[in-house]
Amino acid sequence: MSGDGTRCVHGGDGRDHEVGAPVHHGPVLTSAFHLGLPEQAVSGADIYARADNPTWREYEAAVGGLDGGACTVFGSGMAAIAAVLRAFGSRERGVLLPADGYYVARALADEELAPLGVPVGYCSTAGDWIAAIAEHRPGLVLLETPSNPGLEVCDVAAVAAAAHGIGAVVAVDNTTATPLGQRPLDLGADLVVASDTKALAGHGDLLIGHVTAADPLHAERVRGFRTRGGAIAGPMETWLALRGLGTLDLRLARQAENARALALALRETPGVHDVRWPGLADDPSHPLASRQMRRWNGVLRFTLRDVPAVSEFLRRSTLVDSATSFGGLRTAADRRARWGDAVPGGLVRLSCGVEDTDDLVADVTGALGA
Ligand SMILES: *Cc1c(COP(=O)(O)O)cnc(C)c1O
Numbered sequence: 001m002s003g004d005g006t007r008c009v010h011g012g013d014g015r016d017h018e019v020g021a022p023v024h025h026g027p028v029l030t031s032a033f034h035l036g037l038p039e040q041a042v043s044g045a046d047i048y049a050r051a052d053n054p055t056w057r058e059y060e061a062a063v064g065g066l067d068g069g070a071c072t073v074f075g076s077g078m079a080a081i082a083a084v085l086r087a088f089g090s091r092e093r094g095v096l097l098p099a100d101g102y103y104v105a106r107a108l109a110d111e112e113l114a115p116l117g118v119p120v121g122y123c124s125t126a127g128d129w130i131a132a133i134a135e136h137r138p139g140l141v142l143l144e145t146p147s148n149p150g151l152e153v154c155d156v157a158a159v160a161a162a163a164h165g166i167g168a169v170v171a172v173d174n175t176t177a178t179p180l181g182q183r184p185l186d187l188g189a190d191l192v193v194a195s196d197t198k199a200l201a202g203h204g205d206l207l208i209g210h211v212t213a214a215d216p217l218h219a220e221r222v223r224g225f226r227t228r229g230g231a232i233a234g235p236m237e238t239w240l241a242l243r244g245l246g247t248l249d250l251r252l253a254r255q256a257e258n259a260r261a262l263a264l265a266l267r268e269t270p271g272v273h274d275v276r277w278p279g280l281a282d283d284p285s286h287p288l289a290s291r292q293m294r295r296w297n298g299v300l301r302f303t304l305r306d307v308p309a310v311s312e313f314l315r316r317s318t319l320v321d322s323a324t325s326f327g328g329l330r331t332a333a334d335r336r337a338r339w340g341d342a343v344p345g346g347l348v349r350l351s352c353g354v355e356d357t358d359d360l361v362a363d364v365t366g367a368l369g370a
Helices: 004-010 054-067 077-088 103-116 129-136 156-165 216-229 235-245 248-267 286-292 307-316 357-367
Strands: 070-074 095-098 120-123 140-144 169-173 191-195 209-213 273-276 299-303 332-335 347-351
Touching (some): 004 054, 070 216, 077 103, 077 140, 077 191, 077 209, 095 103, 095 129, 120 129, 129 140, 129 156, 156 169, 248 347
Parallel strands (some): 095 120, 140 169, 169 191
Antiparallel strands (some): 191 209
């Protein structure tokens, strides 16, 4: 396999190199495609852009190549998760979700699936998934590792083996890791779901998501759901995300470098508690994360005394945005308790941007009163 930088730049590079062909394709902005005369066959050709279009194919070839499966792009990470929950959860066999994962996925299961009679079960990311699978006997297991915002991890290969033992499908929310940081399909998962809104697109200017399937039949089911559900990505967003993907390797490298430096500095900063970044050798997530992940990213968390301490930090920092979302160019802090996550009021998820490491460490430790 080529290196990560090469794969990001050349992934999905099936285009012709004929003289005069564009090196970069722009977004194909059309809802409909020419059908020809009634007696002409249209099979294989594009018909209507809700079903398929050339810009999606370019993106899906690139991201599917990184994930190692068949990719289907969606209009957001939640659209991708909704497709998987609804396509693989049923009244007979419910869904098992992380209790401490992305909170809107829980809301979707509780508010939209449970009322339809789909059993919804939970297990915490660092909890006993094998026991939870035996208890709930779900049709779909959704993992999120590292989890958002706790940065806990779970053993994808072990959970997949247990889930497959009862015929369940396993999906992994790979948003935090990105396809460069972790390849869940290689670990035995059936599906990857992700919010590419975060580090993959990486510029904080659009929403997009995807599902990648190891099994072509699963991919077909997901695609059918997209066509009928209509939660599609616009070609302009898809093209911008593809453009962002080209620099994912470079951005992740700087973000991880910043996260490592900041995590080390924060540990030494008075008033800062419970600093977690899976890349630190003595982080509780490190042993498992370093076995199943390929590389680190820029998302860390720490806890300040209380909400006023977080306010004081945000007021004094000049580089850190108070904003949700993560994985972008700009460093952003999000106080997760405000969204109802069951975490301390002073817990901050910090997404390191691509600023210079020295500048960022000086700004953050200065703002924390060091
Ligand atoms: C942001 C996020 C989502 C939802 O993605 P959107 O693109 O905002 O719809 C899902 N899972 C995780 C882990 C996320 O961080």
